[in-house]
Amino acid sequence: MAYNKMLVLQTDFGLVDGAVSAMHGVAHTVASDIQVSDLTHEIPPYDIWNASYRLYQTIKYWPADTVFVSVVDPGVGSARRSIAVKTKSGHYVITPDNGTLTHIYKYEGVEAVRVIDENKNRLPHSQESNTFHGRDVYAYNGALLASGQVAFEELGEDVPVDSLVTLPVIEPRLQGDTAVGTIDVLDVRFGSLWTNIPLEMVKELSIDRGDSLLVTILHQNVAVYQEQIPFVRSFAEVNLGQPLVYINSLVNIGIALNQESFAAVHHIGIGTDWQVKISKVNK
CATH class of the missing domain: 3.40.50.10790 (S-adenosyl-l-methionine hydroxide adenosyltransferase, N-terminal)
Structure with missing residues (x-):
């Protein structure tokens, strides 16, 4: 063996x-x-x-x-x-x-x-x-x-x-010009949000680094956060305490604050009750 x-x-x-x-x-x-x-x-x-x-x-x-x-x-x-x-x-x-x-x-x-x-x-x-x-x-x-x-x-x-016993999973999807997914887990130590929205899905919306994105977070279908956030390659591209959208190590969309906990500051949790919507802000 x-x-x-x-x-x-x-x-x-x-x-x-x-x-x-x-x-x-x-x-x-x-x-x-x-x-x-x-x-x-x-x-x-x-x-x-x-x-x-x-x-x-x-x-x-x-x-x-x-x-x-x-x-x-x-x-x-x-x-x-x-x-x-x-x-x-x-x-x-x-x-x-x-x-x-x-x-x-x-x-x-x-x-x-x-x-x-x-x-x-x-x-x-x-x-x-x-x-x-x-x-x-x-x-x-x-x-x-x-x-x-x-x-x-x-x-x-x-x-x-x-x-096998399995838990409910909600697949990411495109809804018109918006990518919709869930917050699967936190980057625990730093409080970043890891979504299940893959990079390939946002590419289908012609979204690229440097774009400004409208990010909406809902808990049990009630919006609890909405802001325009830059889509960047690294945390260093925004000022301390400022929000950013980035690609995490699983090549999915992440949402963070530079050197602060997004989850703690905005009281965000994980799981299928937490939905994320992302769309491009046209200049």
Whole structure:
């Protein structure tokens, strides 16, 4: 079994206690020679949408055969499934089946799904614990898979790909001379808004850098922000504290303030309740 011995962990646990370290420890106990890395452990508590997006944002930049473990699990101990999936790009993800795979399923594609038996396939002597599946089920099985001690096909029963739990996603669209999308996620540390409007869509509207854009942000269909904003290549092209539209690292439209948090200043959130409309201001 030719797995690449790379395991990447994502959780909403934070680093204020020993939970993440315990997951690392279990993985290295299973296979001392695997490389264990962290995607992030700062997903907002219980925020499955955010976990889904961060996986999608990151997974493509890792080599094929890398195993990802994502644990944002408000339903731990319930009837929700524990699953392992193989993506069409050749990566593996072990996670609760609660919507965490929404963006990968929709935009990357899933080739196969296995349901993990939480009672059998778990850290030895952990059967009495039902609240730390991140350590006892996910990190444990992730390390077994990454090290090649078990094959993907041995992790559990094969189930249909379309049985995966997914969250609602609203596709970006053109509405006359306006691009309409949603705010998928924040560039958390800096407070920039990352939309799902791709560069190619605004090009269809003959929008280019240097143009002034009318940006409208709506929450539950009520406009909460509207302003003319320059479309630029870099933050340095506007003064401190001024707004800008730019292309983010996923080649989608981003909206920001130079060296301030757009999300905090204007009280903007993320998800399908938050809509963005962008059109060109004719000179």
